[in-house]
Each structure stands twice: as structure tokens, then as C-alpha cells.
Amino acid sequence: MGLFDKLGSGVKGASSGAAKNSALKGLFGGTATAGSKVVSGAAGAVSAAGTAVQGAAWAAGKSIFESFEDPGYILFVAGMLTFFIPTFENPLLTKVIALGLMFFSAFFVLGGKAIFTTTIFFVWYIYLNAPTDINTIIVKGFLSLAVIFALGMLAHGLFSKFSKSRGESFGEGMMGELTAFIPIGLFLLHVGLVEYLITYYNLTLTNTVKILLYCIPWWALLGAFTAKNKNTFVKISQVILIIYLVGVIAYSLPKAYGQESNLAGVDQLLQARQQASQTTAQPKAYQLFLFQVQCYTSYTTGEDPQSCVERKQEDYEFNYYCTEIAQTEAETSAYEQCIKEQKEKKEKEKIKVSGISDPTIKKPTRGELVTDQFFPRELTVPANEPFRMKYPIELKISNPREQNFLVELKCNFTKVGSTPENSDSFIGVVSGGVPQRLSAEATSLSGTEANTFFVEGENPSQSFYCVPPFDKQLNGSYRLTYTADFSGLKTTSRLGRAFIGTKDSEWKKEWLNKIIEAHFPSRTYLSQGPEDFARMNFGFGHSANYPLIEDGKSILLYSMIENIGQGEITKVNQYQIHLDSFGVSPDTSCLEGQNYPVPDSKYGRKDIYLPSCSIVSLPLEFTNPEMYVYHEFEGEIDYNYRIKKEENIRVVLS
């Protein structure tokens, strides 16, 4: 039974007898008529040729049409379309397409073998929203998947046992559900599992693996090789796909890599995919493939093809950034300067010191501006009665370490449609909510007005209003921007290192792995800190991420401040890495500093690189221990941070 039969009568009608014939006649009737009219001179031969063309065209057309009765072929076509027409800028559409292809594969392509597991997966992952915390995912995500598969298999087994029409045994029904790995896996790949891991968990992929993941139309592959109707077009499609696959594989010799893979919420995955395609300006799949082709002969110029591809990829990213984001014109001095800055930035990133969120700290210091359902987005006011509407907002602060810091609140109205040249923007008045006592303290501390308050306590959330100034009457659409400037936030990170002194190779062979397993499981060789607005990532050792330190070998110290929140770091008041009694060279600016300059806000203030240095001497207790010494070091930052919240409002004067 064909797919259309299953889908229902409407589809069935469209694909059946008369409709099919009329459609085919419409398509190929012209060719047939032309062929039949050639009747002179070498009429016999021409006529024969015409008939042959007509026959071939008819057969081809018939093949194409018949192919569309095959679910495998439909998946092939749909897979190719989604491959060549990316939809990642529209998360909803991507989600719908991925879900559609997943269910289509499970129901039709795999013959309904994986219906139960796929459906349960859908309910768990989409409807119940999958876990997003990575630690939860590792433990619960895979356990949940195991439970989903078990439930799906059991349900299908029972269904098969009691359903006579299916003619399956309990075991056959159960085992069939295992094929759900395919649609579920391809769904996760489609919505951006790989990009998510790259973005949030620093999964390192070689270009080879990237090409294999991005340049292969996986849905189409599944469709082409599950197509049951092996007519000419299916065979041609398969051959093309095989040639394409061989081409991709030939240009990307596989390299071994090993990383943990984890699941994440679908929205996070899509967000990661969007980020990967937008902010990092990564080449599209076909461009990567093109680079591979272009670099195939780079041996002749003495350049390794892999380096050649990486270089081209970097050039592409720089060019994209400077032309599309920084809006400079190619081959101008501004463009050259932009490219130079990007290259310098990239060089710094190559020695980027990563850090991870400390899993033992469940409550970070964060703040958020939140509007609720009472926020008056649209308002009609009498034109003859001056009316000053108060726009409320809540500043929710989580301050689990009970830090003392200042927050300054501001708001700003910008008329929608105003241009930078003809700006209609004015500052609002912040009022209400701020306790007088705190205001007074804050005022005495900061010397500013009452919209500044001094934060203390664990959850000092605060509601306040933004009111337009007296001399301004709102009329029309405005963008209302709330700003909260935090001053004097402190975040501390920690880093473990094991000092082994001078040991022979036998000792190292026996102990190095044991020490790493005991003290540096997972990625704890990286510095760890709370998920505050920002944190310091630092590392030192013979290489930044190797946690064992021998005596007498060169040791480098790197550090940076990573902006984890959604706002921006406006000032680094102080930073300090507590490496007491360590000797550093050339100076101690790598260990401590004040009022460190922050990069221009146009670069997003995502990463602020701090000075690096060499560690030239270790404290005595770390130089030559009998076995080894494990110790944790702390690095802290004192910084200012700005968060914003924008709301569109409209005031109609009646």
C-alpha cells in the first residue's frame, strides 16, 4: 500500500488514475504532439527519434510521479529541500519541519515501527520540555531516553501482541521500536545539537567532522536509501547522492575525536544553531565544501589542505564580520583596520582560557528587569488632560552571597521611527519603590540621586516606575528602555592544580592518570565559577588546560573575564589571582590590577583578556613533594555590570 493511500482519499484522488494522466498530459503533451508532426524526408528516422524521445520523456515523467508515491522518495526530496533552503533564522519553522520529518520518518519511512517511542519522545521533549541543565541532562536525560525507549518498546510489543491485523509478534513489535533512534537522532541533529555542544560546551570539531555533519543531507540520505520503489529516478537520485557522499568523504578524511554528547532543550539547540549561523558568521555548508575543493591542490603550494581550509574559513569570517556587521566597505582603510583587529582578536582567542560553571554553586548572583501583566503597553488618554502614566518594572535580584553593591536605575523613552540624526529620545524619571534608608545610604556612598540604591540581603528585589518628564507628553509609539547599573559586584573562581615535582617516567606512568581521575574529572581542569553576570576564567601550567605541574618546566598563566549574562561589563574595578609566593615575570599585572580597560561595546564586551605572564618560581611546598600536592587557587573580579530591558509602548491621545 502506497503512502497516499494511507494519507487519505484527498491525496489518494490527486495521485490516482485520471488526475495523474491529465497532469502528465499537461506536462508532456507538447513534446508528444511535436514528435508526431514530423513526417517528411527522412521522416521515418526522425519520426522514430521523436517517438523515442516521447517514450523516454513519458517514462521519465511517469517515474518522477510514481516516485512521489514512495515515502522514502518524499523524504529524500524534503530532506534535500531543507538542506538547501536553511530555515534556522526562524526557530518555529525549523522546529515544525524537524518534527514533521521525524514523524514522517517514524510513521511512513520506517513503516510505523517506531511510532510509540517517537511519540513518547515528542511528548517528553517538546510538550514537557526537556531538561536544560547539563548535569541534569547527563543523569536524567539519558535515563529518560532509556525509559522512553523501554516504554515505547513495551507499548509496541503489547500492541503487536493484541492487534491481529499487524501480524507482528510481541518481540518483533518491541525490537522495531529501536529504529526510533534514527528519526530522533536526525531530529536532534536538525535542530542543532552539535552547534549547542560547540557553543556551550566547547565541543571541538575538526573541519572534517564539521563537513560530515553539515554537508550531508541526513534526512535525504535516509529517504533515498529507504525508498522502496526503485525506479529510474530513485536510482538516479541514489547515484547522485552516493557520488556526493563519496565526494564529501574524499575531501574530508575522517579524524578521530572524542567528546561527550549531551541532550539539551530544543529551544536551546535552535538558539545555538542560530548563534552559530549568525553571530560567528560561520561559512555555510556548501561554502565549507567549496573550501575543501579549493584546498585540494594546496599541497602544490606547500600548504597543508587542512590549514588551507581553516585559513579560508577564518578569512570568510573576518570578511563577513567587517562587511556585514561592522558595515565597512571592502578595500577601504576602515575595512583593512577591521580585518586587522579581527585577526588580532582571533589570535588572542586561540589562547582563550575556558572556564566552567561550578556545579556545586546552585545560586548565582544575578539580576533581571521584569515587567508583568499590568504593564500598560497601550494607553489611550484624553488630549486635553495632561496625564503622566507610570510604567512599572521590577528589578529581581538574586544575591545568595549577600554581597553589598550599588544599583543605579535609569529609563529612557525613544520615539519609534526616529533616526540618529533626528532623535526623539528623552530620559524618564525613576520613582517609587526605592526605600528611603537605602537611598540615603546609596546617596552618601555614590553621591547620586535617589534612583541609586544599596543592595544588601539575599533577595532584595525592587519595583519602581519610569515616568516621562513633566515637559513631555507621550503621543505615539515609543521604545522604553530600562537600565540597571550594578557597581561593585564580586565574583570568585577557583582552579585546581596538582604539583608533582620532579618524577621519573615510571612514576608518571603509574600516577598521572590516577591523579587526573581523582582530582580532575570531567572538565574540572578548567577554572570553575558561579554563573554570575561575569566571572574570571584562568589557568596556568605547561599548557593552559593541563592540570599537572612539574618542577623546572616553563609555566604560563592566562586569564580573562567572561561575560556570562545578557548585559555588558561596563567596568573592571579590580582583578586578582591569589598565587601567593609564586614568582611571575615580567610583572605582577597578570596577578592583579585595577580599573582595567574594557573593550568597546561594539564588540559585545563578551570576553575581556587580562595580561598573561610566566610563572618563574613555585612556593617551596609545591617544588618537590614526595608524591604530589593538590591545591585550589582563587581568582576574583570586582566589576560593574549593566542590564537592560526594552518595552514597546503606545500612547494614543483621544
Add this chain to the structure above:
Amino acid sequence: MKTSLLALLLVLVLLLFSGCGTTIPQNQVAYNFKTGISELNWVFLTNSPPEKIYPYSSFKMILMLDNQAAYPLTNGKVSVVGLDNKYFQLDTLTQNFEPLEGRDLKNPLGGQTQLVFSGTAGRLFTNAEEYVGNYFLLFSYNSQVDFVDTVCMNPHQYDLYDSGCKSNPRNSYSGQGAPLAVTQMEQISYPNQNDNGGEVEFRLRLQSRGRGQVLNATLIGAKLGGEDLYCSFDSGKEDRNAGFNDQKQEALLFCKTIMAQESSYTTPLFVSFSYKYVLQERQRLWLIK
């Protein structure tokens, strides 16, 4: 059929588990302590250290040491390695312990002792909920192991008319009550050319079979029927050191002697070794808010 198989499997499992006990038999006089693989056992006393340690609190780690080997232990030492003193400060990281008697008829339980490591917990990192401090307990001590067996000395192995003993070309052993064990002995005898007595070579396979590692395994002495036996770990030259290290935990000892008598006889073979033993055990302390 399936039921029978299940029943058989159950019986086999029960047999397997019943064979895992380490109880001392009632009839101690007949019990040979110098058999099998035994070594120093250790355990923390209950709640020492406590399962959860709170910041700035004091705690004790009380280690109960129990010599299950059949030989005395000397130069015993226990070290705590890998604890970050920021979180857990111990008064001392290394302690020596007194010699412990081996298990024998007079002392069937073996020597026992306790070591106490006193400590204080530090603070947790900022507002962390917990900290897990992994560390290693390193045990080291010196001990010895004796190998005794009765061997048949027969220069005419294949002589049909010798009604005496028959030498066994290869014997296997489960151990001699220590972590270092002679696990196999090969006996190679051959008559002299003038048919007057013969020569015999014993090849003893020495292996570390315990949880830890044997270092500095050295031959103390070897006797065959009261006479000193020439032995070496290197068949070419005299070498009394087995050359055990972190990676090499096995060696062959070659012992040779001349058989003066023409007829076969049985006689005891005694070989004794000394060794240093090290054992690492990974542990953890849990500091909690």
C-alpha cells in the same frame, strides 16, 4: 528443561558464594596460615571520618589496620596524599605504625593496630553547597614470604626400575599467605654423563598477587634438605633481587643443585623472600554546607 537449567545455575551460584568466605576453620591446629593470598587489611572505624563534614568542624580519621598475612610486617607507614589543605587540614599526613605480627597458631587473628589522623575542615568555596576532596591512602611496609614444598629428587626420571618417588615437572600454588607468592615451580632433572647422580634445576615463578605492588623483592635464602641452594633471578649470573617495580610484578628464580644419590628420594625445599609492599586506596571526604 529450562527449569532444570535454572536450578543448576542457582546451585552453581550458591556454591560460588559459599566459597567466598574467609572464616578461620575451627580446627586451627590443622590450618595452614601460609597459604593463599593475604595482606594488610584496613578499614575506617564507623564515622571516623564522618560521612559528612561541616565547615570549620573537627574530625578524626581512625584507621584500623589488620595484618592478615602469615608473616610479620615491619617499617609500616600510612600517608594521606592529595587532600587540599584549604579544605581539610590534618595534624599529620604520614604516620608510622608498630610492627604487626602475622597470623599463626598463637595469634590466628593477626596483629592489629589503630592510627588516628585528626583534622579540621576549612570553609566552602564562596556559596558552594559542597566539596568532595578525593585523596589517596598510601600504605607501605616490609615483610617476607616463605615457600616450602617437598620435592622428589630423582636423577633417573624415566627409569622403569626405580620404585621410589616420581618428581613432578610442574606444580602450581595458590600462594603462601602473603601478597607476594610463588605461583609455579618447574623441576628439571637430568642425570650425569657417568650415570652417577645428576643435576636438578628449580624454576620458581614469583608473582605479586595482592591489591598493591611489590617492590624490592629479594631472595633471603634457599635450602634443599638443609643444604644451601644456589639461586639467582638471572640464570646467567648471581642476582638476589627480583627487580620488581611499578610495571614489573613478576620474576623467575632459578635454583640449581647436584644430586649425589643415584636413587630417588624426597626432601624439603625452602625458599624465603623479603619485600617492600605498597598499596594505594582512593578515598574521599565530603564537606557540606
